[in-house]
Amino acid sequence: MLSKLFGRFIRFLLKVLLAAFIFYCAVSILFPIDNYDIIKKYSDAYDLDPALVCAVINTESGFNPNAQSAKGAKGLMQLMDDTASWIAPQVPIENFNVFRLKEPELNIQLGCWYLDYLRDRFDGDLTLIVAAYNAGSGNIAKWLEDESYSKDGKSLSLKNIPYRETQHYVIKIQVNRLVYKFLIKVDFYGQEESF
Numbered sequence: 001m002l003s004k005l006f007g008r009f010i011r012f013l014l015k016v017l018l019a020a021f022i023f024y025c026a027v028s029i030l031f032p033i034d035n036y037d038i039i040k041k042y043s044d045a046y047d048l049d050p051a052l053v054c055a056v057i058n059t060e061s062g063f064n065p066n067a068q069s070a071k072g073a074k075g076l077m078q079l080m081d082d083t084a085s086w087i088a089p090q091v092p093i094e095n096f097n098v099f100r101l102k103e104p105e106l107n108i109q110l111g112c113w114y115l116d117y118l119r120d121r122f123d124g125d126l127t128l129i130v131a132a133y134n135a136g137s138g139n140i141a142k143w144l145e146d147e148s149y150s151k152d153g154k155s156l157s158l159k160n161i162p163y164r165e166t167q168h169y170v171i172k173i174q175v176n177r178l179v180y181k182f183l184i185k186v187d188f189y190g191q192e193e194s195f
Contacts, residue, residue, distance in 0.1 A: 031179050032063045033189050035076070035104045042112035048119075051184055052126075053112060055176035056133065059169065065104045074101040077111030084110050087117075123156050127170055131161055134169040 033039075033054055043050040060078035061067035068074050072081060079087075081098040087110045088096035100106050115129065121137060122128035132140040140158075143149040149160045161167045183189065 027183070027188065031058060031176070031183060033180075033183070034063045035065075035108065036189070038105050038108050042109050045109075046112045046116040048112055048115055049177070049181070051177050051180035052115070052173075053108070054180040054184070055173045056111065056115070056130075057108075058176050058180075059172050065102050065107070074098070075107035076104055077107050077114075079107060079110055079114070083114065087113055125156055126174070127158065128156060130170050130173045131158070131166050135161075135163055135166040139163075 031054075036050075036054075039050050039053050039057070042048075043053050057063055057076045060073075061076050063076065065076050067076070067078065069078055073079060074081070074084075079101055081101070084098060084101055085096070091109065091113050093106065093110070101110075115133065118129045118132045118137060122132060122140065128140055128144075143158055143162065144156060149158055149162060151157050151159050161170065
């Protein structure tokens with residue numbers, strides 16, 4: 001009888017360990033974190049939530065530094081050449097060249113600067129910041145002036161995002177940010193040891 005109980009316990013323990021391993025693998029695949037030291041460095045420099053930066057990177061490129069969109073956005077944070085060329089002198093970045101956008105540190109630095117700029121422009125409203133990162137700040141400004149999208153055509157608040165892609169993008173960033181916030185808090189990847 002004791003051996004039967006021990007056998008059941010061992011099978012149960014193996015199932016628990018297998019489930020934990022599968023969970024760890026799934027989280028590692030769906031929510032990777034690479035270059036966390038760089039993410040933390042520029043999140044701190046621009047007073048950003050590192051979970052937001054991770055969420056943007058995961059959503060934009062899946063943490064692939066060589067990613068390039070059909071529209072020409074490049075690198076981890078998927079920056080367009082024109083946007084990066086506008087940001088670089090303001091950071092400032094010496095010897096900037098759009099061919100360098102696949103360098104993780106440069107891409108993250110410019111992307112974090114841009115998120116900080118959008119935060120200032122849209123009074124810290126996370127929905128507007130994220131929507132502007134996807135659809136462009138000019139589109140957001142137009143939507144805010146239009147009462148069919150804005151609450152009153154004056155305030156910095158959208159009641160409706162007209163682009164379905166941007167609607168989904170905002171939701172995905174918000175969900176990813178919550179997951180990354182948890183993973184960073186529990187130090188899921190053991191990243192904090194390097195600090």
